[in-house]
Amino acid sequence: MSSTDTSGSTTGSTAGSSAGTAERPGDHPEDLVLLKNLPYRLRELIPVAASVGLGITILVLVGGITDRGGDALGPRFWPTMLAWALIGLGVLLVFTNVLRGVRPSDIPEDMNWSGIGRMVATFAVLIGYLLLFNVLQFWLITMVVTVVLLLLYGIRNWKVLVFLPIIIGALLHLLFIVLLKVPL
Amino acid sequence: MKQRTLMTSAATLAAAGLLLSGCASNSGGGGGGDEFPTEDIRLVVPWAAGGSGDLSARTLAPLLEDELGVSVIVENRPGANGSVGYNWLKEQEPDGYNLSMLGAEVATLQFMDYDIKPADYAFLGKILEGPGAIAVKADSPYETLQDLIDAAKAAPGEITYSSPGVGSVWDNPAQGFQEMAGIELTNVPYDGSAPSIAAAAAGDVDFSIDAMGSQKAQVDGGELRYLAVLADERVEEFPDVPTAAEQGVDLQNASFTGLMAPAGTPDDVVQTLSDAIVAATEDEDYQSVIEQSNLVPVSVPAGEFTEFIQAEEERYGPWIELAKSKQG
Amino acid sequence: MIPELLLQLPQLPQLPQLPLPIAATAVTDGIGVVLQWDTLLYIGLGMLVGMLVGAFPGVTATMAVALASGFTLTMDPIQGLAVLLTIYVAAQFGDRVPAILINTPGTPASIATTFDGYPLAKQGKAGLAMTASAFGSAFGMVIGIIVLSLFAIPLAGLARQFGPPEMFALVVFGLTMMIGVSSGRIFKGLVAGAFGLLLATVGRDPITGDQRFTLGILELNGGVPFIPVIIGLFGVAEVLNQMVTHRRNAVQDKPINQLGQWMPDRAMFRRLVKPMGIGAGTGSVVGLVPAVGGDIAGIIAWDNAKRFSKRKDEFGKGSIEGLTSADTSSTATLGGSVTTTMALGVPGDSVMAVLIGSMMIWGIQPGPALFTNDPSLVYTLATILLVATVLSLGLSLVRMKSMVKLLELKNQYLWIIILVFCMVGTYSISNSVFDVFVMLIMGLIGLFMLRFGFPAGPAVLGLILGPLAESNLRRTLIGDGWSGFLTSPIALVLFAISAAALLLPPLRQMRLRRKQALKDKDEGLSVLIP
Known part of the structure; x- marks a missing residue:
């Protein structure tokens, strides 16, 4: 557990996906260099919580499954076993990822608030779109959704705003409604 | 639905033309029955595309179009033992424009805590049947049904049988068999008919x-051997296979497929649809497609079919309750 | 431009070596009925449909074949088979495209394609990836066809040996792949795997029919729909991740803007021989087991290729070997799948289930008697598959440049196209709004997994194998109790292989570390030994 090299600290945080592309000579164990900064290690408590939390939730919900007794493995056996596995693995993660350090490739590119806002808004638009399936003309809502999303992503080029929705709407209409006869 | 306005109007025109020409044959029913199909009819298949239920719907649809003079659009809404489609139908307007295919599960899903009851539907007609059979491995020591029963009596719970899944149509006759023969068997459910027969x-x-037809491939291939047919008489194709009743167990059971509408559909609409279904199922092309699938085409009108469903519900209920109490 | 690998296998059925006393006329008859203009025309038609549906996430080959079977019923059986089988083959090729370019496997068979395909595309090697994938797929198909035409009947007998205990043992072996596809994060990989296995328990208990985790939602009685989950976890999650990390004013991060080198050179081909061989071997064996298809075969072959590769570190980060082995294996299952379907009457996968229905209408009854009654049919099937493969390979190579062009679009346009297409495609699987919700929720879960280092591969593996594992374990116990495993040699061998797969890598790693530590000590470097 001796710590020496933390060269890939904050600045290396985006290195995750691209670093792997460098050709390595072969058998050297990967990610030998673990990041030791406290924020990274504390961040690893979230996966631990997710794992243990899901395990406990399942254990609670398993109580609602009919138990038929008997000697054969019943409907509760398999989920219960998996739930305990999740809890056990969560505890192991505390040792491997929180106490020992974080692999550089586990640290993703930073999120930003405008990005999160964009995602939430996208979800709102998509759910609205989904709820209008079978209510309004499919090609119409598809075109409207495309325009709204384009505006949301900051596209102001009028040619794109006109043509992309028409292309997508027409293509989807042809493929799914005319060709595949999907009831939409 | 909206995007079909063009199609709809075209269909309406076609329907009008057909009605004008075919009035004489149709108006016999009276009571405004000649008014009914003015729009496209939606026929929901509560099973995944490609199965035998789906196939029967797609074979029947064009024939129904000929009879009714409007388009019949087949749609798959599979999921959860068919209950997704059945549930969808329950919530539609009872105007005869939304129909669904159904199988025996309609009568039995309620016993498995699904919110599906025959009372929620108007049954229009039965279009095919698949009589059941009991089959053993070709080199099995059991030569007759009685051999099997004797073996099961000697070792209760030791004899195993495969079923296409819990809550399937064939769990019920299996339970009935145990009741009637006074034996105890162990069910090993599989995921579908093909794996369970294999x-x-x-x-x-x-x-x-x-279903006898589903087992046929393995019987023809010399892997399985029929012990008994679960029908009231022997099957033409296999005259040597005795019925269960001949061997002392009066068990008859068949899977079936039919059509239904939501409860509350007006009687004259039901009558129109029922007539159309009967006429369509008497078509030779329909019959040959169904026979090729090793099933038996039938033409049962609404009234008779409704009684049949009620009888099935009453027959199955106690068996399912019994099966549930025994599991564990 | 055809690689030497394909040239080495020109004539398919080696007549004198046939293990069965089949008359040569059966072979010529079987091939002859296919090589006619109208039949070839139908093959072309099927190919266009298959390529088209394959390229759209969510539109599965099953769906296309089911729809097409409505039209083919009235055709001559050979022509009908030509259309349906070709759709099946071409969809396999088409399906690799979204898996590589946008990380969205359209069908489970391309799950392992995403492991290396998408990283390669991100490195600007989309062209090379797609070519290698197409050649791998074609090679796998050819091997599968050879297996089908030479060994159909004896191998079908082997498939029959797979009862519940053997299936359970095989699935356990499949589950050990979770570690291989965890890309080094073993514990997080296992957490993801357990999550996938739990997702698979939602619905009705396979043995007693009791509801589990259905939360009062009717649709969940049928279990969590599979394809929406993979589209969500892979494709949607990737888009969402780009969305939350995208900076409006930052330099456009254009991962895939060029085709790059697209035809592999001689050295590259030589490097691909081994993964293709591994893939073909793995796929032909796995394909024979009913209910196990290209998805599992791809993952197992990927793991095998990694094990035998000199460049293990590249796997999961853009290994052309990994991609090729996965795709070769996934298509090599087709031969086995067609074999079990035809010779046992048990559908090898959902497309085959649809095909059985059509064949019965044509008066062809799949089952043990099929090939003995009509020996020429094997060769007819093989010829259709072979012609379809060659044509699909050609079309894949030709239209690839235009497919990659699509990715020159701005990221924002791609997000919209991917999201809208995934939604409509998912809806079309069973005309269900619920499925689309599942896809969106899985997109969010996938984003969480991506941000916190949980690999998606093991989760999907768990979801596929979970029901098979649990139901076959319990079936064995109902029938024979635990002794069911002990009396099955196949099961015992498979358990032994699983144990080896689990224990060997850590042992090897330990040995390597010790060696490395010694070396580092010699060089006077400090090193971290956990």
């Missing part, structure tokens, strides 16, 4: 109870 052919279980 399990019997491979000797993983002692016998298979399923």
